[in-house]
Amino acid sequence: METQKESDAAVAVGCPSETSLAGRADVCKGCPGQSLCQQQGGSDPDQEMIDLRMNAIKHKILVLSGKGGVGKSSLACTLSMALAKLHPNRVGLVDVDICGPSCPQLMAVKAQTVVNTQWGWTPLKSPLGNVKVMSIGSLLQQTDSAVVWRGPRKTQLIKRFLKDTFWGRLDYLVFDTPPGTSDEHLTVVKALKNVNPEGAVIVTTSQLVAMATVRKEISFCRKMGLTILGVVENMSGFVCPCCQEETNLFPTGGVEALAEEFNLRYLGKIPLDPSLTSCCEAGQSILEEYPDSSATKALMGLAKTLEACLQR
Known part of the structure; x- marks a missing residue:
């Protein structure tokens, strides 16, 4: 039975997911990950393998957005391409937007299939910068099939992306996440708890409705102890x-x-460039097709800014 002292302690630290009160404290009521935390109250048998795979990767970056439609997935994909320009063959991209995967289209790997080998799943190799990609979109027999899954099943697949995929040694692994703060986000943050993820890049437009939701995303990161690299x-x-x-x-x-206001780093702005839109639709890299465009310059600037932040 939870004591008042334990409950107060859980509230004080925000999210008690790493304590014996995970999913049971008063503060957990109404949280979308409450049932997940209750089910995983003991030690996680997958954690050791996740740690082994992720420790071979220097930097883990989550791309988040509170609101859908702000270009988070396109930014996650083009950012991975830009990082691959700086670190050839040393960048990976994992799509944890389970119900709405778009990375296979954006990274031009729709025609490829994931192969299961003795070392685990082999990530797809994107022709756009040789970025390694994993997404549920590449596991479906029919790409138009809806993924109607509850939280626990999503959690198991995300863990497989981390523990069963042969990522090898990488400099960067970029996570494309769904909008909001749901099971997918909780699973990733909890899975990376032992390998010190560098943090989150939060994407937004300057619309008031988008920025209002970003405030909730900032609150989520701080409750979970996830460093925010910038906006x-x-x-x-x-x-x-x-x-x-x-x-x-x-x-x-x-x-x-x-x-x-939140004492966060402003990482810069990416313009709405028609050349970027056309490249995303066609599965092309704007960095290669339009190297002198304003969007390309902004994306390369973002990649270099992030790299400078991580070297401090």
């Missing part, structure tokens, strides 16, 4: 394909002010 402003302005002039689509300055 990226996506779709900051529309770049005219004719004259290259950039026109603001949303109010300006809001994302920078939000970062300052």
Whole structure:
């Protein structure tokens, strides 16, 4: 029976997922991961293998967004391509958006299938920067099939992505996560608890409705003890394909002010460039197809900024 003292302690630390009160404390009521924590109250038999695989990877970065539709997946994919420019053959991308995977299309691996070998699942090799990719979208027999899964089944697949995939030695592993704060996020953060993930990159537009949800994402990261590397402003302005002039689509300055309010690093802004949109649709790399575009320059700048942050 939980004592008042234990309950108060759980509230004080925020999320008690690493304590004996996981899923049982008063603070857990209403949390989407409550049932998951209750089921995993003891030691996790998968953790040792997850630690072994993840310790071979220098930097683990989660790309988060509180709101859907802010370009999180496209940013996660293009960021992995940009990092691969700096670290050839040393970057991986894991798609943990189980119900809405888009990485296979964005990384041009839809035609490939995952092979299970004696060393584990072999990640797909994207022709866009030789990034290693794992996604449920590459495991489905029919790509149009809906994934109607409850939390525990999602959790098991994400763990398999981490413990059963032969990632090898990488410099970066980028996680593309679904919007919000749900089972997928809780599973990843908990699975990486022993291998010191570098932190999260939060993506948002400057719309008020998007930034309001980002505040919840920031709260989630702090409750879970996940370092926030910074905030990226996506779709900051529309770049005219004719004259290259950039026109603001949303109010300006809001994302920078939000970062300052929470004492977070503002990592920069990525414009809404039609060339980026066309490359994503066609499964191409904007870094290769349009090397002088404003979006390419912004993405390479973001990759270099992140690298500088991690070297401090």
